[in-house]
Amino acid sequence: MPEAAPTPSDHLQALKSEFRRHLETFYAGLKLAPPYESVEKAIRALTTMIHALPVEEQTRIMSDPALQWQQFRRAFETSGLVKKHRGIIAALARNRVAVNLPIEYDHFLSLFIA
DSSP states (O other), rough: OOOOOOHHHHHHHHHHHHHHHHHHHHHHHOOOOOOHHHHEEEEHHHHHHHSOOOHHHHHHHHHHHHHHHHHHHHHHTTTTGGGGGGGHHHHHHHHHGGSSOGGGHHHOOOGGGG
Protein backbone atom coordinates (compact mmCIF):
# COMPACT_ATOMS: atom_id res chain seq x y z
CA MET A 1 0.00 0.00 0.00
CA PRO A 2 1.54 3.36 -1.01
CA GLU A 3 2.28 5.91 1.66
CA ALA A 4 -0.03 8.93 1.77
CA ALA A 5 1.44 12.19 0.54
CA PRO A 6 2.26 14.66 3.30
CA THR A 7 -0.57 17.10 3.97
CA PRO A 8 -0.17 20.86 4.44
CA SER A 9 -0.67 20.19 8.15
CA ASP A 10 2.25 17.71 8.11
CA HIS A 11 4.44 20.31 6.41
CA LEU A 12 3.47 22.99 8.92
CA GLN A 13 4.20 20.64 11.81
CA ALA A 14 7.63 19.92 10.32
CA LEU A 15 8.28 23.65 9.89
CA LYS A 16 7.27 24.35 13.50
CA SER A 17 9.55 21.56 14.72
CA GLU A 18 12.42 22.94 12.66
CA PHE A 19 11.83 26.45 14.04
CA ARG A 20 11.81 25.10 17.61
CA ARG A 21 15.07 23.25 16.93
CA HIS A 22 16.65 26.43 15.52
CA LEU A 23 15.55 28.42 18.58
CA GLU A 24 17.01 25.78 20.90
CA THR A 25 20.27 25.80 18.92
CA PHE A 26 20.35 29.61 18.94
CA TYR A 27 20.04 29.92 22.70
CA ALA A 28 22.35 26.96 23.37
CA GLY A 29 24.99 28.53 21.11
CA LEU A 30 24.73 31.73 23.11
CA LYS A 31 24.80 29.76 26.38
CA LEU A 32 21.48 31.31 27.45
CA ALA A 33 18.34 29.70 28.77
CA PRO A 34 15.59 30.16 26.20
CA PRO A 35 12.67 32.29 27.38
CA TYR A 36 10.26 29.36 27.10
CA GLU A 37 7.01 31.32 27.15
CA SER A 38 8.30 33.58 24.37
CA VAL A 39 9.56 30.58 22.39
CA GLU A 40 6.04 29.14 22.46
CA LYS A 41 4.67 32.54 21.45
CA ALA A 42 7.11 32.63 18.51
CA ILE A 43 5.98 29.18 17.35
CA ARG A 44 2.35 30.29 17.55
CA ALA A 45 3.26 33.45 15.59
CA LEU A 46 4.90 31.33 12.89
CA THR A 47 1.80 29.12 12.70
CA THR A 48 -0.50 32.15 12.40
CA MET A 49 1.67 33.77 9.72
CA ILE A 50 1.85 30.60 7.62
CA HIS A 51 -1.90 29.92 7.93
CA ALA A 52 -2.63 33.46 6.70
CA LEU A 53 -0.80 32.83 3.42
CA PRO A 54 -2.31 31.37 0.25
CA VAL A 55 -1.65 27.64 -0.19
CA GLU A 56 0.68 28.31 -3.14
CA GLU A 57 2.86 30.58 -0.96
CA GLN A 58 2.83 28.03 1.88
CA THR A 59 4.04 25.39 -0.58
CA ARG A 60 6.85 27.67 -1.80
CA ILE A 61 7.97 28.34 1.78
CA MET A 62 7.97 24.64 2.67
CA SER A 63 10.33 23.89 -0.20
CA ASP A 64 12.67 26.90 0.09
CA PRO A 65 15.03 27.18 3.10
CA ALA A 66 15.67 30.90 2.40
CA LEU A 67 11.94 31.64 2.58
CA GLN A 68 11.69 29.53 5.75
CA TRP A 69 14.41 31.62 7.42
CA GLN A 70 12.51 34.79 6.43
CA GLN A 71 9.44 33.43 8.20
CA PHE A 72 11.49 32.30 11.21
CA ARG A 73 12.98 35.79 11.51
CA ARG A 74 9.54 37.44 11.27
CA ALA A 75 8.13 35.13 13.94
CA PHE A 76 11.19 35.74 16.14
CA GLU A 77 10.70 39.48 15.85
CA THR A 78 6.91 39.71 16.09
CA SER A 79 6.70 37.35 19.06
CA GLY A 80 8.89 39.58 21.20
CA LEU A 81 11.83 37.17 21.40
CA VAL A 82 13.97 40.03 20.12
CA LYS A 83 13.32 41.85 23.43
CA LYS A 84 14.45 38.95 25.64
CA HIS A 85 18.09 38.90 26.77
CA ARG A 86 18.51 41.93 24.48
CA GLY A 87 21.59 43.45 26.13
CA ILE A 88 23.42 40.16 26.46
CA ILE A 89 22.66 39.01 22.92
CA ALA A 90 23.46 42.44 21.44
CA ALA A 91 26.90 42.34 23.08
CA LEU A 92 27.49 38.80 21.79
CA ALA A 93 26.24 39.68 18.29
CA ARG A 94 28.69 42.59 18.04
CA ASN A 95 31.53 40.09 18.51
CA ARG A 96 30.21 37.60 15.92
CA VAL A 97 33.43 35.56 15.76
CA ALA A 98 32.97 34.63 19.42
CA VAL A 99 29.44 33.31 18.82
CA ASN A 100 29.42 29.57 18.21
CA LEU A 101 26.56 29.47 15.70
CA PRO A 102 26.30 28.74 11.98
CA ILE A 103 25.94 31.77 9.71
CA GLU A 104 22.19 31.26 9.13
CA TYR A 105 21.59 32.31 12.73
CA ASP A 106 22.60 35.82 11.68
CA HIS A 107 18.92 36.10 10.68
CA PHE A 108 18.23 36.32 14.42
CA LEU A 109 21.47 37.98 15.57
CA SER A 110 21.10 40.90 13.15
CA LEU A 111 17.89 41.88 14.92
CA PHE A 112 19.93 42.67 18.03
CA ILE A 113 22.44 44.97 16.36
CA ALA A 114 20.07 46.91 14.12
